[in-house]
Amino acid sequence: MKNTNEISAIDLFCGIGGVSYGFKQAGINIKAGIDFDNSCKYAFEKNCDSEFIHADISEVKSEKINELFDNSKVKILVGCAPCQPFSTYSYKSDKQKDTRWQLLYEFSRIIKDTQPDIVSMENVPNLLKFKKEPVFQNFVNELEGYGYQIWYDVVYSPDYGIPQKRKRLVLIGSKKGKIKLIPPTHKPEEYISVKDAIGHLEKISSGESSKKDFIHKASKISDKNIQRIKQSVPGGTWKTDWDDSLKLECHKKSQGKTYTSVYGRMKWDEPSPTMTTFCTGIGNGRFGHPEQDRAISLREAAILQSFPQDYQFTDKKENLKFGQVSRQIGNAVPPKLAEVIGISIIKHLKGY
Numbered sequence: 001m002k003n004t005n006e007i008s009a010i011d012l013f014c015g016i017g018g019v020s021y022g023f024k025q026a027g028i029n030i031k032a033g034i035d036f037d038n039s040c041k042y043a044f045e046k047n048c049d050s051e052f053i054h055a056d057i058s059e060v061k062s063e064k065i066n067e068l069f070d071n072s073k074v075k076i077l078v079g080c081a082p083c084q085p086f087s088t089y090s091y092k093s094d095k096q097k098d099t100r101w102q103l104l105y106e107f108s109r110i111i112k113d114t115q116p117d118i119v120s121m122e123n124v125p126n127l128l129k130f131k132k133e134p135v136f137q138n139f140v141n142e143l144e145g146y147g148y149q150i151w152y153d154v155v156y157s158p159d160y161g162i163p164q165k166r167k168r169l170v171l172i173g174s175k176k177g178k179i180k181l182i183p184p185t186h187k188p189e190e191y192i193s194v195k196d197a198i199g200h201l202e203k204i205s206s207g208e209s210s211k212k213d214f215i216h217k218a219s220k221i222s223d224k225n226i227q228r229i230k231q232s233v234p235g236g237t238w239k240t241d242w243d244d245s246l247k248l249e250c251h252k253k254s255q256g257k258t259y260t261s262v263y264g265r266m267k268w269d270e271p272s273p274t275m276t277t278f279c280t281g282i283g284n285g286r287f288g289h290p291e292q293d294r295a296i297s298l299r300e301a302a303i304l305q306s307f308p309q310d311y312q313f314t315d316k317k318e319n320l321k322f323g324q325v326s327r328q329i330g331n332a333v334p335p336k337l338a339e340v341i342g343i344s345i346i347k348h349l350k351g352y
Contacts, residue, residue, distance in 0.1 A: 007349065008072035010034070010065060012057055012079035012107060016043035016313065016328045018305070019078055019122070022338025024048060026346060028076065031068045034060060039324055046312045057081075058106045062113030074349060075116040078341075079107040080123065080333050104135055108142045118345055119143065119173045122333050125154045127169055140171070148173035151180040158271045159184035160340045162306045163192035166274045168337065172344065179348045182340060194290060195268040198300045206294040214317040215325070216299035218289075219280050225263070226293055229282060234265040234290045261286040266296070272304045277330035280322070298322065301329050306336035 007028050011020045014033030017040075024030055030050040034057065041052040057079075069075045081103040104121075111119055127136045140150055152171035157164050172179050186192070202210045207220030221229070224246070231242050238247060264286035266272050278284035282295040289296055296304070302311055313325045 006073040007076065007346065008069060008074070009076035009078055010068055012060075012077065012110070013081050013103070014040070014044055014052070015332050016040045017048040018307070018332035018335050019080060019338040019341075020044065020048040020050060021307075021311075022333070022335040022340075023076075023078070023342040025335070025339045026342025028342050028346070029072075031070075031072070037328075039321075040328060042315060043311070043313045043328065046315075057103055057110075060106075060110065062110055065110055065114045069114070069116075074118070075114070076118040076120065076345065077111060077114065077116040078120045079104075079110075080121055081107060082331070104139050108139055111143065112146055115146070115175075117175050118179075118349075119148060119171075120341055120345070121171045122337065122341075123169050125167050125169050128154075136169075143173050147175050149175075149178050151178070153181070155181065155337070157334060157337060158188075158191040159186055160337060161186050161192055162334050162336045163194060163197040163271045164273070164275060164304050164306070164334065165271050166334065168333075170337070170341065172341065174345075174348060176349070176352045180344065182344045182347060185340070191271055193269050194266050194272050194304070197272075197303050198296075199268065201297075201300065201303075203292060204294070204297065205292070209297075209317075210299075213299060214320060215302070215313055216297045217320070217322065218294040218297045219322065221282060221294065225282060228263050229265070229288050229293050232263060232265045232288055235267040235270075236264065237261070238263050264288055266290050275301055275305050275330050277327040279330050280326045298325050298329065301326065305329055305332055306334040307332075308335075 008031045009023050009028050010031050011033040014020055014035045017033060020030045020033050030048055032051045032053055033044050034053045034055050036056050038054040044052040143150055150173045155168050155170045157166040170181060201216060202212060204210055204216060204218055206218055209217030228242060228246050233241050262285060263282050265288035266286055268290045273286045276285065279287050279301045280295050280298060282288045287295050303309060314320050
């Protein structure tokens with residue numbers, strides 16, 4: 001495979017385009033992205049130069065996928081199903097009645113019917129020990145039954161230049177032969193830090209946005225929380241940093257005492273914590289800016305997810321829905337990780 005123009009991908013559960021943008025950077029053509037969340041349409045199409053199809057994956061017919069692939073010589077199907085059903089919270093919760101994990105079987109159905117040359121997925125490591133049923137092993141067994149050789153492992157994002165301590169389960173399968181992810185590109189001493197990633201951005205206050213970039217906007221926090229973050233030390237905890245008068249009632253309960261990272265500040269000289277759908281609120285984790293008295297902005301969260309600084313999430317300031325964009329960023333696959341997967345696929349294909 002000498003010409004990457006012959007390689008095409010369809011992105012299931014595409015969201016705002018984390019996978020598609022990364023694949024595009026690696027040199028892979030994106031035929032289309034499919035997602036149930038129509039709010040992702042603008043960002044996907046604007047940044048990935050491809051069609052967004054608003055649809056429920058469980059209702060997508062395989063004939064439609066084949067039609068989208070058209071006469072592509074090498075077909076890649078990537079499907080990063082929603083990770084919330086396999087998250088630490090859901091894994092521990094007996095009350096969680098979330099059936100979204102079944103979407104992985106819908107992905108398997110489409111693979112069976114369309115027989116792409118390459119398949120890939122990314123999810124949380126907890127998928128490996130999901131209690132409700134061995135969904136991941138079933139998925140692997142099915143792919144192997146369809147003739148794919150499978151590689152999977154838990155990947156530490158900083159090893160590939162992503163400024164975030166994110167661990168993700170990555171799977172790649174090929175009908176052409178053995179395939180694997182390229183070796184890590186960064187040693188620990190070369191990890192991209194929070195300061196490397198966002199230290200250059202304009203200073204803003206709680207509730208403000210940059211005049212140069214309206215996505216560089218921070219959530220408004222209360223005066224009480226301003227006092228709390230002012231007493232918070234990068235890498236510290238509310239247990240040791242705060243006056244007793246600032247501690248919440250929930251912190252005094254046995255369960256609350258275990259959540260030491262909430263309201264915490266990030267450290268400049270390390271990669272950030274894992275970005276979540278609530279990563280722009282200081283009460284949801286260690287999402288405080290290392291210096292400024294606020295939570296990280298939408299733009300900072302996106303950059304820590306490895307989106308480029310000019311990634312567009314909406315067309316104008318008046319249309320910005322803060323919570324919606326925060327959720328979209330947290331749900332996304334880091335584009336840099338997707339690019340690494342794309343590079344691995346192209347390297348694999350060059351042998352055939």
